[in-house]
Amino acid sequence: MADDAPKSPLFRRRHIVFGGLIAAASGAAYARMPNQTRTRMAPGTVDKMVPAKVGEWTFAQSSGVVLPPSDAMSDRLYDNLVTRVYTAPNLPTVMLLIAYSNLQDGMLQVHRPEFCYTAGGYALTPTVPITVSDGDGTSFGANQFVANNPNRTEQVLYWTRIGQSFPQSWMEQRFDVLRANLAQTVPDGLLARVSLVDGDNVTGFDTARKFVAMLDRAAPPKLKTILFGDEATRARAATA
Template identity: 45%
Template sequence: MTEAISKQGPAGRDLSRRNMLLGAVLAGASAFAFVRQPAVANPVVPEKQFNKWVPEQFGPWKTVSQSGVVLPPPDTLRDRLYDNLVTRVFVAPDRPPVMLLLAYNNAQDGVLQVHRPEFCYPVGGFVLSDTRDITLAASGRAVPANIFTATAPNRIEQVAYFTRLGAAFPRKWSEQRAAVIRANLAGDIPDGMMMRVSALGIDQREAQPLLTDFSRQFIESTNPKMQRLLLG
């Protein structure tokens, strides 16, 4: 009996050493993962400061209202999705009014991400056309964007928008998620910006040049800090 116990002793000590070594490896991996976890790359922009960066007038356009714009659904996540949410209605001589929505969040972490308009409008009872790819030109940049028609019983709205996540301008939800994942793998939690412009009472052929030109003038008229949020 004594001999059997003595033979088992070294094996038990080897097992104990293996367990200790495994524990050390796991602890090191956890510490490495903690050090490498993504960091928020951009600070929160105070609401009053963000609002001041939105021009009340530029070119022939001037603000007449802050209402009438279709908003993201008032769910429990909205306050967490957006640090800043601004709406404006602009008018100019001999042109249809243009509605503007700006939504910004300093941290897009893969769980909370900017709602795309294709999600917001159906919640409000709209039926959407197919989304088409367009390009917005502003400040020497070619910005990938989308346009679609939203139809409700008493309202037909032409909608153009773009989203920026970090350095990416995703046109689709899948591209948006991929942009967040790439940034997270690089060690960053990117910020997210959406600019949406829309007009009523016109068809999409007429709306596209109106909305793209409005967007160009708006972006180029904002101060450098707002331009950085819009264009990265």
């Protein structure tokens, strides 16, 4: 049974203090941020890099992918938003979403897929942190969950990259941005999501992992860096 009793003053004070500390730290980080020196990628740049052929899968269309709700905030979040649907003989159709932002600070951060699917009317299983290997065998942190609505069930695998980090929770993501901003750097941000409809969740997620590895092998060097980080990021992930 839910606890409807009012929270104690001490409980409320702790949350107020914690929230105040986060807000103060975010403000301090924002004040310390230098002007961004990284070359900004214009809209449409990433879309041109994404290969039409990924392993056995071939690009079929751009529609049919669950998207973030369209509003003024989401329009500011993503400098590049790519959606692709890939098909292959005798294999499940794979849906790919790549959301890239040139700028990640305390005010603007990429949405995580749980928000998009819930807003789209899906019921979600708990998000499970996992480790995924790219095409070179380097592992990095990712997440997976199952999204259900009356008409379909999707297996969803995704990862976020903030600069050189792969945060697996919203709190980790916020602290990675904060840490970079306090160091007077402005990291870029990526959300990559691979999803598919499969009657078996286990084989569905196995297929998603295979697609990620194939995508890494098919991607040109610049896209590979956007998706999986530069050489320093990969070296750090390999020794973690």
